[in-house]
Amino acid sequence: xxxxxxxxxxxxxxxxxxxxxxxxxxxxxxxxxxxxxxxxxxxxxxxxxxxxxxxxxxxxxxxxxxxxxxxxxxxxxxxxxxxxxxxxxxxxxxxxxxxxxxxxxxxxxxxxxxxxxxxxxxxxxxxxxxxxxxxxxxxxxxxxxxxxxxxxxxxxxxxxxxxxxxxxxxxxxxxxxxxxxxxxxxxxxxxxxxxxxxxxxxxxxxxxxxxxxxxxxxxxxxxxxxxxxxxxxxxxxxxxxxxxxxxxxxxxxxxxxxxxxxxxxxxxxxxxxxxxxxxxxxxxxxxxxxxxxxxxxxxxxxxxxxxxxxxxxxxxxxxxxxxxxxxxxxxxxxxxxxxxxxxxxxxxxxxxxxxxxxxxxxxxxxxxxxxxxxxxxxxxxxxxxxxxxxxxxxxxxxxxx
Numbered sequence: 001x002x003x004x005x006x007x008x009x010x011x012x013x014x015x016x017x018x019x020x021x022x023x024x025x026x027x028x029x030x031x032x033x034x035x036x037x038x039x040x041x042x043x044x045x046x047x048x049x050x051x052x053x054x055x056x057x058x059x060x061x062x063x064x065x066x067x068x069x070x071x072x073x074x075x076x077x078x079x080x081x082x083x084x085x086x087x088x089x090x091x092x093x094x095x096x097x098x099x100x101x102x103x104x105x106x107x108x109x110x111x112x113x114x115x116x117x118x119x120x121x122x123x124x125x126x127x128x129x130x131x132x133x134x135x136x137x138x139x140x141x142x143x144x145x146x147x148x149x150x151x152x153x154x155x156x157x158x159x160x161x162x163x164x165x166x167x168x169x170x171x172x173x174x175x176x177x178x179x180x181x182x183x184x185x186x187x188x189x190x191x192x193x194x195x196x197x198x199x200x201x202x203x204x205x206x207x208x209x210x211x212x213x214x215x216x217x218x219x220x221x222x223x224x225x226x227x228x229x230x231x232x233x234x235x236x237x238x239x240x241x242x243x244x245x246x247x248x249x250x251x252x253x254x255x256x257x258x259x260x261x262x263x264x265x266x267x268x269x270x271x272x273x274x275x276x277x278x279x280x281x282x283x284x285x286x287x288x289x290x291x292x293x294x295x296x297x298x299x300x301x302x303x304x305x306x307x308x309x310x311x312x313x314x315x316x317x318x319x320x321x322x323x324x325x326x327x328x329x330x331x332x333x334x335x336x337x338x339x340x341x342x343x344x345x346x347x348x349x350x351x352x353x354x355x356x357x358x359x360x361x362x363x364x365x366x367x368x369x370x371x372x373x374x375x376x377x378x379x380x381x382x383x384x385x386x387x388x389x390x391x392x393x394x395x396x397x398x399x400x401x
Contacts, residue, residue, distance in 0.1 A: 036119075036122060037091040037114070037125075039089050039090075040086065040087050040125075040127070041083050041103060041126075041129065042126060042128055043108065043128070043129050044129060048085070049083060049087040050083055050084065050086065050087050051083060051085070052083050052087075052103055053080060053081075053103070053105070054081055054102070054103045055078070055079070055101075055103075056091075056101050056102075056114075057077060057154055057155065058098070058099055058154070059113055061154055061156075062151040062180055063156045063158040065149045065151075065158065077095050077096045091114070093119050093120075094116040098113055099113070099115075099154075100154030100155065101113075102154070102173065103129065103173070104173060105129065107171075108130060108173075109129060109171065110128070110130065111155075111177075113154070129173075131174075131196045131197040132170070132172055132197070133172050133174060133200065134169060134172060134198075134200070135177075135192055135194055135200050136167070136168050136199055137167050137192075137230060138165050138229070138230025139161050139181055139183060139204045140203075140207050141161075141165045141206075142184055144184075145207075147160050147161045147162065147163060148167075148184075149161075149182040150167050150169070150179060150181055152177050152178070153178040153179070157172075166230070172194045173194075174196045176192075176194075177193075181204050183206035183207065184206075186206050190202065201230060201231055202230070203230040205394075205395060205396055210391065210392060210393070211228075211389055212228045212393055213388070214228070214288055215270075215373065215388035217267075218267055229288075233287055234254075235284055235285065235286040236284070236286065237254055237257060237282070237284055238250060238282065238283055239276075241280060243277055244274065244277075245275045246272050246274050246275075246282045247272060250282065257270055257272050257284065258270055261341070261386055262384070263308055263339060263340055263384075264340070264341070265306070265386065267386070269306075269384045269385060269386035270375070270385050270386070271384040272284075272377065273381070274382070275380050276378065277379075281377060282376065283374045283375060283376035285374035285375075286373060286374075287371060288371065288373055289371050290371070291321030291322075292321070292323055294319060294321075294368075294369035294371050296367070296397055297367050297393050297397060298364070299392050299393050300367065300392045302345050302347050302348075302390075303315060303389070303390055304343065304388075304389045305343075305386070306341050306385070306386045307333075307335055307341070307344050307385045307386070308338060308339070308340060308384050309382050310335055310337075310381065310383070311335055311377060311378065311379065312333070312335075312378040313381060313383055314330045314331060314375070315330065315331050315375060315388070316330035316373070316374045317329050317367065317370050317373055318370075318371060319361075324371070325361075325369075327361030327366055328360060328366060329351045329354075329362050329367065330376075331346045331350045332352075335381075335383055348367070375388075
């Protein structure tokens with residue numbers, strides 16, 4: 001085995017030397033110069049990536065939404081070529097100051113920036129293909145705007161969001177990409193780091209509403225989108241002790257508790273029945289903000305949600321995690337609307353005053369360091385709940401600090 005690894009290392013070194021010395025090397029040229037920029041592309045196992053397509057564009061290039069070639073003369077620069085049997089290409093010169101080199105092949109890729117100065121100096125480099133990642137995002141759309149465009153500098157990537165502002169891009173090589181969003185008459189510049197084999201999420205605030213829907217239940221999976229934040233999170237069901245019985249059973253997973261809303265309401269809702277002794281409860285919970293970066297929602301004016309059913313429930317905000325002073329704040333609501341949905345409103349003043357019992361630190365403390373939200377059912381309660389919205393805060397209040 002050691003001999004094989006030694007052979008492989010020697011082979012790769014010789015291959016790169018051959019790349020540098022080969023007279024006929026696949027590549028591009030504008031005006032010939034004395035020096036050449038030699039690149040060998042290898043796969044993760046260090047073997048040459050032979051006969052793969054590589055594309056070079058100006059780093060300023062963005063694909064036009066009208067399909068036109070460019071916004072500037074530099075942006076028109078483009079070359080496409082194929083690596084040779086040793087994975088090699090040669091670049092003699094550039095017609096732009098900075099270009100991008102992109103390779104995507106069989107789930108692997110690379111994306112690099114190369115400057116004209118690099119070419120003048122002449123060099124030999126090796127680039128390694130890595131597993132591609134993906135980009136998911138949410139663009140907040142102003143009223144009257146039905147979609148946005150998302151462009152990636154230095155590539156021909158261009159996607160149109162859906163009517164809610166969501167978009168997705170797959171097969172992106174690892175890189176810190178520069179992005180351009182066209183939202184109605186506005187243009188927003190941003191960036192996003194895509195890791196090897198990872199999914200990266202972005203939220204763009206070209207327009208920012210003064211409310212945030214922090215819970216909806218349109219997915220029948222335990223992984224669901226918090227729509228206005230553009231993030232996917234996992235919910236969980238719990239009981240306070242073994243004497244609490246839920247229907248469905250909490251061990252069945254969150255997906256079992258999400259069903260069609262019914263009673264004249266469209267879409268899905270969270271529904272369960274809880275049977276417990278006085279003072280016991282069952283609850284649904286989910287992380288909204290990271291432990292190391294809790295969110296400030298103290299500007300909240302009201303919490304609005306829709307519910308139907310009978311019994312006592314509570315909305316609770318919590319600060320969890322060893323890096324924080326753990327605690328909660330909660331507000332109770334009694335339901336008597338089994339047959340029809342009602343719009344419910346809770347104000348910060350409705351939250352139970354701080355008494356330090358069972359971790360109750362009060363609204364003033366917890367609202368400045370939110371990590372999770374939970375919805376609890378007490379004693380004998382059956383209810384449906386949907387669309388929990390915070391008014392008075394903006395999506396940017398939830399941006400990681």
